Amino acid sequence: MAVPTLTVEHVTKRFGTTEFGVTAVEDFTFDVAEGEFVSVIGPSGCGKSTLFHIIGGLTGDYQGRVTVGGETVNGPHPAIGMVFQEESTFPWRNVIDNVAFPLELRGVSRAERLERALHYVTMVGLRGFEQRYPAELSGGMRQRVSIARTLAAQPKILLMDEPFASLDEQTRLLLGAKVTQIQQRLRQTTLLITHSLTEAVQLSDRIVVMTFRPGRVRRIVEVRLPRPRGDDILTSPEFGRYVAELWVDLREEANRGLDAAEHLAT
């Protein structure tokens, strides 16, 4: 096994006071090796985004440690590129300028950054929409702009929080295939946060299954499916077995989530 480039060590995060509050993430430990594709999966509200913000260096005030290349993360790390769960395009920038944003911050000349941005715009299938503004795009297209923007920064570690959640099933599969393609070609270290079982199995080398509140590591599953994983893999029996096995874990956690909600309601 390759050296871990990203480690999360005993991370615990509480919101609110000691009496009133939630432990969003508790004693969370896992790592991602160089070139590896890891997914974190868990039901809604289990603390995935919280974990995402902690790894991205955007949330302080937690216990434990996150390291990148051996260094403790203290604020946003240059090796990490983030794709957010919420819609995050800049409404005042057109597609190409949105994607060129990280290059602009680094002082790359206009001609060069537009050229490089165009490459990623094309990659996510938005060629021809360069001059459009986010308001003129669909939700899924906007999400692809965010993905292209983060890819344009060429991060060593790609960190994505449910980037495909707003996409329809077809686009999700196609874009998922695209992302794995890029990931395999660049040997891009990737951490994907998701609640989609098929997405996790299709894309990952390993899957971290989270428990519901507090968010802990329930299990880490290694996906031993051959690569490249084309569409045919989706119908293979091994694929089905992984999905079914994960579903058992996830159903239990999701049920606890629903029970908790019902409990509050009554």
Add this chain to the structure above:
Amino acid sequence: MAAARLRLIAAVAIMAAWEALAASGLLFRDVVPSLWYIAKALAITLADPAFYRNLGVTSGEFLMAVSVGGLAGASAGLALGANRFLAAAYERWVHYLAPVPKIIFFPALLLAFGAGPGSKIAMGAISCFFPVAISVASGVRAVRPVLLNVGHGFRATTWQMATKIYLPAVREPLLNGLRLGFGVAAIGILLAETKLSKAGIGFLVMDSYRRFDMPGMYALLILVVLLVAAVNAALTRLNRN
């Protein structure tokens, strides 16, 4: 179209009423001069180089005031909106001072900047500062946190955050604040000019009043209203693009 016709009817009605009042002799003749005299005074004023000189003085004061006050207000608004600590410390002051009629500071400004344009610019700048600062500060707070996270995630510097995220994100509240700011700056400057000055449109108005040149005074008022309306229309245009 119907609205425009309604406006026209109202304008004609007001002018007719004015003319009737002037002709009735109910009021002292010079207080409500016939529209004819006002039109004549308007022509005289527009042909008078002194009018343009004074207009230049007021415009210069106005431009200086809104540049200084607008820039200071925008910066203060950004700082207050983005920094919770600064907001906790100073925002109260801004809100307390905002509704205070700024003319009460005029004597102090006269002492500090003299009777010339300096004190008028200061009046305008102070007036412009508050609406811009308040509008920008609340605009900054309404910026979606995820956009800030994107900036931080790409490790934007404070300056880059301000110019590439906050500023474009608060464009609309900034323009609205500036619009209010321009209005109160014009009020502040004209008011200051009518109090104590040697030049400017406010000075001209008071001067014609002192000489009891009522048609001339009304002509000036009409011109001021037209100018303010023109500036406002230009800003509305800017806001839309």
